[in-house]
Amino acid sequence: MTDHLSIPPASHAATVQFGARSWLALAGRWLVRGWGRKSVIGIPYLFLLLFFSLPFLVVLKISVSETEGVQFKDLFEFADGTLTLRIKLANYQFLASDPLYLKTYISSIRFAAICTVLCLFIGYPFAYFMTRARPTLRPILVMLVSLPFWTSYLLRIYAWKGLLDDQGVVNNFLQWLHLIDEPLKMMYTPFSMTIGMVYTYLPFMILPLYGTLVKADPSLLEAAGNLGATPWKAFWLITVPLSKAGIIAGSMLVFIPTVGEYVIPELLGGPQTLMIARVLWEEFFSNVDWPMASAVAVSMVGLILVPLVLFNHYQSGGGTAAGGGGAR
Amino acid sequence: MTAAASAAAAQDVLPGSQYAADDAHFLRVQRLTKRFGEVAAVDDVSISIGKGEIFALLGSSGCGKSTLLRMLAGFETPSSGEIFLEGEEISGLRPFERPINMMFQSYALFPHLNVWENVAFGLKRHGQSREQIATQVERMLSLVQLKPFVQRKPHQLSGGQQQRVALARSLALEPRLLLLDEPLGALDRKLRAQTQFELHSIIKSVGVTCVLVTHDQEEAMTMADRIAVMSAGRLVQVGAPREIYETPATRFVADFIGTVNLFDGMLVEDEADHCVIEAPAGRFFVGHGITGVKGQRLSVALRPEKIEIATRAPEGTQYNCLQGRVVESAYFGASSLYRVALADGTRLQVSVPNSERHGEVIAVGTEVFASCRPESLVVLVN
Numbered sequence: 001m002t003d004h005l006s007i008p009p010a011s012h013a014a015t016v017q018f019g020a021r022s023w024l025a026l027a028g029r030w031l032v033r034g035w036g037r038k039s040v041i042g043i044p045y046l047f048l049l050l051f052f053s054l055p056f057l058v059v060l061k062i063s064v065s066e067t068e069g070v071q072f073k074d075l076f077e078f079a080d081g082t083l084t085l086r087i088k089l090a091n092y093q094f095l096a097s098d099p100l101y102l103k104t105y106i107s108s109i110r111f112a113a114i115c116t117v118l119c120l121f122i123g124y125p126f127a128y129f130m131t132r133a134r135p136t137l138r139p140i141l142v143m144l145v146s147l148p149f150w151t152s153y154l155l156r157i158y159a160w161k162g163l164l165d166d167q168g169v170v171n172n173f174l175q176w177l178h179l180i181d182e183p184l185k186m187m188y189t190p191f192s193m194t195i196g197m198v199y200t201y202l203p204f205m206i207l208p209l210y211g212t213l214v215k216a217d218p219s220l221l222e223a224a225g226n227l228g229a230t231p232w233k234a235f236w237l238i239t240v241p242l243s244k245a246g247i248i249a250g251s252m253l254v255f256i257p258t259v260g261e262y263v264i265p266e267l268l269g270g271p272q273t274l275m276i277a278r279v280l281w282e283e284f285f286s287n288v289d290w291p292m293a294s295a296v297a298v299s300m301v302g303l304i305l306v307p308l309v310l311f312n313h314y315q316s317g318g319g320t321a322a323g324g325g326g327a328r
Numbered sequence: 329m330t331a332a333a334s335a336a337a338a339q340d341v342l343p344g345s346q347y348a349a350d351d352a353h354f355l356r357v358q359r360l361t362k363r364f365g366e367v368a369a370v371d372d373v374s375i376s377i378g379k380g381e382i383f384a385l386l387g388s389s390g391c392g393k394s395t396l397l398r399m400l401a402g403f404e405t406p407s408s409g410e411i412f413l414e415g416e417e418i419s420g421l422r423p424f425e426r427p428i429n430m431m432f433q434s435y436a437l438f439p440h441l442n443v444w445e446n447v448a449f450g451l452k453r454h455g456q457s458r459e460q461i462a463t464q465v466e467r468m469l470s471l472v473q474l475k476p477f478v479q480r481k482p483h484q485l486s487g488g489q490q491q492r493v494a495l496a497r498s499l500a501l502e503p504r505l506l507l508l509d510e511p512l513g514a515l516d517r518k519l520r521a522q523t524q525f526e527l528h529s530i531i532k533s534v535g536v537t538c539v540l541v542t543h544d545q546e547e548a549m550t551m552a553d554r555i556a557v558m559s560a561g562r563l564v565q566v567g568a569p570r571e572i573y574e575t576p577a578t579r580f581v582a583d584f585i586g587t588v589n590l591f592d593g594m595l596v597e598d599e600a601d602h603c604v605i606e607a608p609a610g611r612f613f614v615g616h617g618i619t620g621v622k623g624q625r626l627s628v629a630l631r632p633e634k635i636e637i638a639t640r641a642p643e644g645t646q647y648n649c650l651q652g653r654v655v656e657s658a659y660f661g662a663s664s665l666y667r668v669a670l671a672d673g674t675r676l677q678v679s680v681p682n683s684e685r686h687g688e689v690i691a692v693g694t695e696v697f698a699s700c701r702p703e704s705l706v707v708l709v710n
Contacts, residue, residue, distance in 0.1 A: 222403055223436035225423040227450030227501065237449075241440045 056301065063294035064088050072291075091295035100279075101296065105303060107274040111190070112258040115197045116205075119254045120247065122198070123205035127246075128239075130206075131214045142210065145203050157196055157267050164192050164268075188270030196268040197258050204257075205250040212246030213239070252311045256304050276300050351379030353412075354537055355400075355505060360409030362395050369395040371561035373409075377554075382531060382538045384552035386545060388584070392561035393541045397507055400539060401430045413504060424453075429503035433510040435494035437482040443469070443493050444478040450501045468496040471530060488519050495527065499534060506531065508540035512547055524550045545585050549573070557581050573631075579708050582629040589635075589676055590708075591628045595620050602702065604647070608672040613647035615702030620709065627708040632679035634704035637666060637696045649699045652676060654692050666690060668698055 064087045065072045077084045095101045130141045148156060163169045164186040171183040186192050216239060224234035240247075262277035269275065276296065283293035355377040362370040370392040377383045385393040398404040400411060402423035411419045418426055429450070437446050447468050451461040469475045472492035482490055491514070498506060511527060512520045528551050531538050542548050548555045549569040556566045557580075565577040576582035579590065593607030598620055605612045605628050612628045620626065636642075642649060655675070656667040661682070668676040676698055690696060 217434070217436065219432050219434055219436040220438060222401075222423070223430075223432055223438070224449070225403075226401055226428070226430045227497070228424045228453035229449075230424055233453065238438060244440075 056298075059294045059297050062290055063091055063298050065291060067291060088291070091292050092299075094292070095295050095299060101299075104274045104276050104279050105299070108259050108276040109303070111194065111197070111273065111275065112255050112261075114194060115201060115258045116251050116255045118194070118198045119202050119205040120251060123202055123209055123250065124247075126202075127206050127209035127213050130210050131216070138214070142207070145206050145210075148203065153200065154263065154267075157200065157264055160192065160196050160199070160268060161187065164195070187268070190269075190273050193265055193269040193273045196264045197261060200264060201254040201258060204253040208249040208253065209243060209246040212243045212249075216242055248311060252308070256308070259304060260300055276303075352376060354379035354381075354414060355539070356410075356412040356415075357396075357400075358410045358412065360396070360399060360411065361407045362392075362399060362404055363407045368392075368407075368561050370399065370406075373561075373563055375556060375563065375566065377537060377539065379537055380535050381554065382528070382540065382552045384548035384555045385539065385541045385558055386543070386548040386555050386585075387558035388543055391558040393543075393558050394509065395561075396558075397430075397509055397539065397541045400505070401428055401507055402426050427501075427504040428507060429498040429501055429505075430507040430509065431494045431498040431511055433513055435482075435490050435514070437490060437493055437497070439482055441481075442478065443474060443480050443482075443485070446482070446493055447497045447500050449497065454501065464500055468500045471499070471534075472496045487515055488523060491515060491523065495530065499530075499536065502534075503536065506536045506538040508538060510542055511540060511551075512544070513542070520547070527551065557584060559584075575706060576629065576708070579627055579629075582706065582708060587632050587677055587679075589630045589632065591630070591674070593626060593628060595622055595624045595626055598622060603707065605707065609670050609674050609676075610650045611647050612705055613702050614705045614707055616707075618707050618709070624709075629706040629708055630700060630704060632665070632677040633663070633681070635676070635678045635698050635700050637668065637678050637680065637690065637698045639690065639694060639696055641697045642699050648702065648705070649697055650676060651695070651697055654690055654694050654696055657690065657692055664689075666696075668696060 061075060062072060065075060066086065066088045067073070073086070075085055075087065077086065126145075130138060130145075133141055161168070165171070166183040166185070166187065168187070170186065171180070174180045175183070220238050220242075221231075221234050224238050225231065229237060260277050261275065262281060265273050265275040265278055266281075269278075277300075280293055280296050280300065283289050283296055287293075353376045355375075357373060357375045357377075360370055360373045361368060373392075373396060375383070385396060387393045395404055399406050399419070402418075402421060402425075406419055409419070410417055413427070418428075438449065441449065444465055447465045448461050451464055456464070466475075469478065472495055474489060474492050474496065477485060477489060477493075482493065485493065491511070495511075508527075512523055515523060524547060540548075540551060542551075552569065554566060554568055555572050557564045557572060559580055565572060565581045567575075572581060573585055576585065576588075582588045582590065591605075591607040591609050591612065593605040593612065595603060595618075596606045596611075597604035598618060600617045602616065603614050603618050603620075605614060605626055607628065614628065618626075641651075650668075650670050652668040652670040654666050655669045658665045659682075663679050663681050666678045666680065668678060670676055678698055
């Protein structure tokens, strides 16, 4: 204020004018910045919307449309001044009535859940000790976890065949040790498929867990110890709750793709391993029943959407706690 | 030392601050050493702390004060030495077995628990009943005046409120020893000054024995009954705040606590009631005798606020009067600081209280006489 008083009137007016102009510039910049922010968020969303929902809508349409030979009839028909919408739900009815599909869905969820739990039990100590390693060693450990991604996923799954086959490395070794007389049946069983899925998806569990655990403040554990908590108690009361976000993220990253996993059940699974993606494949390419296959696909998306919604709900609910942890 | 501590404690009217002479060795640290590789972070430290006393470990960063505190809490294992709490050797106990609670510098509040749960955490671990826990948490929260905030998570609290939650949590178990690691370090200046007194009165009202670590001498002086100045893992001086400031034992302490003018000189006269030291800056007549030999090299320490400056020479002094020219001056409000260049080139710092609103202002470039009383000088044997 004192500065303004000493300025002669003419230049004072100039200041005001400049002020107005700078306001305009500021408003302009705000708009541009707003636009930038919107496009940064908007473009990926638009991309996802287009390339996820359009094919999905096509599949959804196929699943409820009637067929005429190999042609799909339009859902909307305009004739005699009436617009009719015909939705065929027979495929869904069949889906619900044939126990095979229900069994397959349940079996898929069961295998995915088992894999998620196994990944969590293997991955949590793994990630925990990674954070306990020397800070200089940690980037190397993170790289080692993600190293398998450098080779083809298919190749790595195939390698398990060589290990678990009747004439595979494991059986040969056990026979050489005379621990077994004849080869153990490991391939094409739930065992081989579970191993393959846990092996493949373990990094997706470890990395988010590592991400949250590495941020944990070590003085919190000291404080817990100082207040009388044994190290084990402190782990359960402090470390685990504070890594909730990582546990949820890791579990979702394992659960969702394993429910719909096709390659691993195809290569390592057997007759006992009913997985929805294989049924889907058969409907599409063996039975060439596209509407039925589409109905299976739509149901599968619904099956995955439910945990996704739950996940989002927990993320936003747990967000405050995680945010508080991050602010520290 | 203990006499000084009890004298300081006796001034306090709050209950729990008095302690009997038997309790003088409530906490006894004996020849404690902690080595990290070749470096001794804490080097052969022995201290006795009385019951109900607030004891400050003061030193710059890396002096070993935090390591010493962490050994008391059990987070570090001593390389050698013992810690006795009420005569019981505790250095073998793990952190969760010690009747000691600590307030962390970062407060280390559990971010996923609210204020109530944070304070109750320790009580739950000690298997108290639901009613006992509720009563104690309530008592602690009213002690630190945080009752309206029980449901809040730590990140929803201000820095000062977080500090009080941390205090309540560390007091909830009624520890025999309370450790404070830089208790006010995370607060801004204004809040710190206010909190110092609050924290002091809460600790004194509870009556808990307390060891605090700080690098802030003002914090140590307001809070503590006794201060231990640490440097390079060793205790340099232990005493009441006044003792440390007015009679520093070494050059390091004199320089570390507050501001000081130091003159290196030679002992030329040593009597029972006085001694005279000859320095390039002038001759100093010191109002106490020392045990030294003539010709010995010594230092004289003089606090800036114990110097008077005048434009005219004071009468009848051949000692303790230095002539020089003001080269810099700074106005701080409550006081003004002058830097005076003496004949031999040394700079003398003089602090003058601004007791009058329109008092005399000494301009830069003025020739001045700086004088002090014989008892203001402290002789330091190097």
